[in-house]
Amino acid sequence: MKAGLQARMDRLFNRHGDGRAVCVAADHGYMSDVTPNVVKLRSITEAVIRGGVDGILLSPGQAMRLAPLFQGRDGPALIVRADWMNMPRLGTSNVANAVPQRLLLNEKMITAEQAVALGASAITIYLFVGYTDEIEAVGGVEKCARFVNECRRVGLPCIIEPIAYGRQVTGANIVELLTLGAREAVEIGADALKIPYTGDVDTFRHLVEVAEVPVLVLGGARSDNERDALELYAEAQEAGAAGCLMGRNVTKSPDPQRLIEQLCGIAHKGWTVDEALRGERWDYVKLKAHPAKCTGCNLCVVACVGSHDSGYGTHLARLRIDPGRDAGQFKVMFCTLCKKCIDVCPTQALRWHPQSGAVELLVERCDNCGKCVEICPTQVIVHSDEGVRIVGSGTPEAPEKVLPWYPVICDLCGGEPECARICPTGAIFVEERKAFNPLAE
16 A cells, blocks of 8 residues: 555645645534634635645545545645544633533544545544543554554555643643654654644754654644744744644635635745745845834834844844824834945945845945945944954955944845834835846946
């Protein structure tokens, strides 16, 4: 059955030839409340398919109902939830808890053979870590082992979902438990994992390295800001994730199709989060402002300093917020790419950066004349706190020198300005810089 197993893995993870899969978890209907995303599942499923989703996780009943949507060579991969659990009714979030439970239960629902008969490309099952030894042994390891053996007989990939839940789970050990659960699932025989994000790139990268099988990150609780879901996935992909299996963030989205298109842009086109939100890639950007939207919160200034590791204070920020003429009004001051600093520099120490299109300082050419600081119309070019030693060859053409300061200039954060990303009101935003060639100007 090795050929069948690989064929099904490829249908899920290799539809675009990149080993990645953007998937939707829509199996909440027999474990959570009856919510609109459960009742209107057909229309949501049709929407995410139009968005280019690679796989969809369904309960056995919905897999039967929606089977026609998965047919054909271009249809998404069907993933079937093969077990059931009552964890949401133990006091966790996202349910009204109408019939509360006292003990965690986890039961097998269908066999691997039955999942294949439904047309499944894979099944997903839970592995609870941290509740009790009995639940982990009998309801977890033993059940997962039986499923893995069944899947091997029919050539069906088994995706195990480790969940760290219970009295033994704390904020201090959650990452270690998820990493332990990931490796435990692999030792049992998982072909892939569905697992929560650990919260940062470094710890999730370690989890992915420990797993050594494809890892699908889940999306967690629904966020009102859809950028959160995109950033979570982008970080997980940076850490080595093979894709995502997001649930409520997609199924409860006002526009599930668009969110899937954005996730697929990150996964399959190499887009950044900003490019995914725009729906296209721009070669060069420029900063723009809606001054009337500015509240003076100065988050943009703090983000600028933080992204450039400029130490304490905000005096080295590449932009600033000034008071307007009337109370409650503000002026947003930033680099407008006017080119005046480049034109006035007598040593050609300033130029357009060939990749980002921002103003770039070639510090070895700088002579501290200060003309760029004086001519900047928005006065956002400032003196550095510290000097720099320029090591030359000792010849008149390239002497060794010490600059007591150098101009600090906006670099557009390499093409993804942090100030625009963090602005909560859209007072600062990016716009395409059309018809621009840094090598020709």
